[in-house]
Amino acid sequence: MQFFKKSFINIINNHLINYPTPINIHYGWNFGFLSSICLIVQIISGILLAMHYTAQVDLAFLSVEHICRNVNCGWLLRYVHSNGASFFFIAVYIHFFRGLYYGSFTSPKEFVWLIGIIILVLMIITAFLGYILPWGQMSLWGATVISKIFSVIPWVGDFFVTWLWGGFSVDNPTLNRFFSLHYFLPFIIIGASVIHIAILHQTGSSNPLGINSEINKISMWIFFILKDIIGLLVFFSFFSLFIYYFPNFLAHSDNYIQANPMTTPHLIVPEWYMLPFYTILRSIPWKLGGICAMIFSILILGILPWMLNVQIRTSYFRPIYQFFFWFFLCCCSILGWIGSCSVDSPYVLIGQLATVYYFSYFLLIIPILGNFENFLVKYNIF
Template sequence: MGNLVSSIATSSLKRRNSILREPLFSVVNDHLIEYPTPTNISYFWGFGSLAGICLVIQIATGVFLAMHYTPHVDLAFLSVEHIMRDVSGGWLLRYMHANGASMFFIVVYFHLFRALYYGSYGSPRELTWSLGVALLLLMIITAFIGYVLPWGQMSFWGATVITSLASAIPVVGQDIVTWLWGGFSVDNATLNRFFSLHFLLPFIIAGASLAHIAALHQYGSNNPLGCQSTVDKIAFYPYVYAKDLVGWLIFGLFFSTFLFYAPDLLGHPDNYIPANPMSTPAHIVPEWYFLPVYAILRSIPNKLGGVLAIALVFACLFALPWLGSSPIRSSSFRPISRRIYWFLVADCLLLGWIGCQPVEPPYVLIGQLASLFFFFYFLIIVPFLAYWEPKAAVSFSKN
């Protein structure tokens, strides 16, 4: 009997090993099942997998919506209404896609600020961080282009305002704007170009996401302690999977609440008015997830200065691994850094609020001060604390 059990076990093991030798199964096993994960990671590490779920939702709903959408200035708005009213389940697809973009940004912003708090951008994960920032930039571009497609009032005027910023670039600015528009104004050529790009970019984001995951798995995940964990690790499945599953269920409830009870809460009511080039809205505002960057843009009175400020935002994020080189990663062990970090979070929320206010006193001044602190944090505070805080800790321990 013992020999029979041993023979069955050996046969099962050989079968498993032969399956894992197949390239596809081997990749899945190495990166999703037996991937070594630090034992002490918390629920905050689940936002990466949630971002992947959001991307799948956006691609799937986007493909089905594209089957019924008509990228023409005379028909785009009507085709969206046709999807909502006449297509079976169309209202669900449209609301899932529109609110899914907001959910995607909520998850990614949590993922970003978690990485900032625990120092996940530090060596040897510079490439992982840089790819993550590139993904955020691609998401912003894709979401902006998608916001134009319903061809409502905010869609049209948002496209007009944002694309015209390129005209501030010396020498070639106006040529870039003409190329973006496909003519001398935002019109049918613009809508066609934006639709094509909006369909293509999510697949580029998916490819970049795979590169981001590959770079992450090259050196392993960070952990709440911020130290290199090379010994105390467990398999991703079932331990970390079960922890992520809790986050997926909470996210599903949160998403469903918006989807079924407040599907228009995060949108702008003016976008239910067909685009009218002859009627400018009283107050042009982008979607909520653009508001902090939009507030920084508006804080600079010069158009070129505003464009450079936006570029500087992403330059600061890209350069963060080299700006902040503290040997102590996690803010849990850096009390000064932790307090200033929460000032940064409050500053970003303040910028989001300023972005939806009219351009008038005192909002302009508040936006300028908040923008100044944002850049001061990345360009002055982060490098300075990386140099001073470890010495302060040593000095304190000696005393």
Template sequence: MTRILNYPAFSIFKQHLIDYPTPINISYMWGFGSLAAICLAVQLITGILLAMHYTPHVSLAFASVEHIMRDVNYGWLLRYIHANGASMFFIIVYIHMFRGLYYGSYVAPRQAVWIIGVAIFLLMMATAFLGYVLPWGQMSFWGATVITNLFSAIPLVGDSIVYWLWGGFSVDNATLNRFFSLHYLLPFVISALAFLHMVALHQYGSNNPVGITVGAEKVSFFPYFYLKDLVGWIGFFVFFSFFVYFAPNLLGHPDNYIQANPMVTPAHIVPEWYFLPFYAILRSIPDKLGGVLAMFSAIAVLFVLPVLHTAEVRSSVFRPVTKRFFWLLLIDCLILGWIGGNVVEFPFIQIGQIATVFYFFYFLIYIPIVGIIENFFIKTGFLLKNI
């Protein structure tokens, strides 16, 4: 086996997945990267198999999904794994991102790792939105109508962009066809970016809880961290299996089991749960263009986070105030998710606006300013225990 891995064709595999030097103090929180790769593989495999039986036509799409559920051998299992797998993928990626925020994994020299990761997250959101339209249920149709109409807020070219997305003058067959094509294509783009993400990570090595790179003791990834990751994999599959076998529709919307009808508008149009925080930010701004800009800015700010970080201390472990603000950010995102699923009325509008302000305050004001203050105390010899 060792002789085989020494051949040039397998040397990259051996270098990145076996001999890769890993800090000995990384915790189970570092296992969510491999779990995200597993989720991506599951989505690719089940998606390809489902595409063999799906028909991207407005008159047949809903029926083809029912055909998969009722007539295709284990089609129900494939669809439930794929539908719930999207939610699992986002759960894993959200935890992975918050872990990176807490331990400062976006700080130099790992800026490229973080930026590629945010690009993957953005493509995941696009892929999930496109996939949500494919069953052609009520929420699929009206969700596509509402979200694509947001681009009409862009001055001068907004309407042209909407017509291009639709492939006509309304959400119809051309829209479904191009959404299906893009939904099939984008996971492969995500796979390529995931590979670049791993290569960029391995260029400088993994971060660790204390945030110290120089002098950190390391061991080979195999077999030590394979066994550690295996614990997380088993726990994840138990959690995933619960939804697939016992609550397959818990994370979905009941209106999407009604065939799309352009003449009947659902009482409350909501996206999938993993979009709700950004949907809340969109709705918190009274102006349509302002809401769209705020929603996209909420993702764009993640791209520039390595620039906004000014502190010389990387990990929140040694930054008590930053640690508390991190947990406030997590609670704030949960509140935004709750607000995004509620109707647009008092007091949800006001709560959403406060949560939106705190979200941008954390990234655009708190992170750069507190870093400057911390650096001042370090240079002047003050202790950091109260910072």
């Protein structure tokens, strides 16, 4: 017992108190910590909600209504969990774009980045499964449309969809399977997050200058812990604002109508944080090609560290790259906007152009620009 107590104290001391932290990191480095807090909030609120939820197609929608109306503080639990998913993705996306801007994915942090992309994939799957559980109109038809696209996979597509549904349509077995997986996957995310942090602390945190340095570092306690707490207070202020005043702002209105397989919604869309990938999916006229493009749009993030060979890691000293980065950020915003629009002109064309730039950024701009900048550095031009 004394051994475990001592080991626990050593872990806390090495990773939260005496962990050497670059002195020049700013509030952009808060979002990894905020993501961890959001994950904890989601798990706790999800467990409490599962105590009252009924995974049965005739009762699922009514059980959600029961939680909001009859369970003490049930409305608060429901809105914390539903809005918490959005804020979780906000924190993770900012964390991702900060890493992309400051080159945090390059050696020796390539495996930290890779585990982070795996966490993102698990988050998307978990969020999609959770989107089905309220069993509203968008839940039913979102599950039908998104899962049915895998039927175009040669030879095994139909078998996979039937296995996923547990039958020949989205019904009670589907809801049970999705609920079980939605409850289980967050614990896998916790394990991946622990590995993510452990590898990060082995290599050391990055910094805005993008250099590996053993000097100009101070202990995490109390300066950076205090900075994280201040960021947490600001973050939860916005979170509380949405929960108490705009609880349904980030949700789709059709999902407050009980699922009806005989009535198709005018426009079937996923939650906002999956819209960019959904736009890439539907920008390709060929269904199988659309699925491959959507999957590759995520996988390409995982192979990014091995695609870049640049001596200057951070964009702090790369003005040309800064222009393409901010244009890429605008492109991702456009992809999210187009995903919520109808499949009509000019939205289809805009989505296709944004998709082309999305892939060009990773496959062409980053490698070519990196080699060009290496040339400038080699001959003292840059």
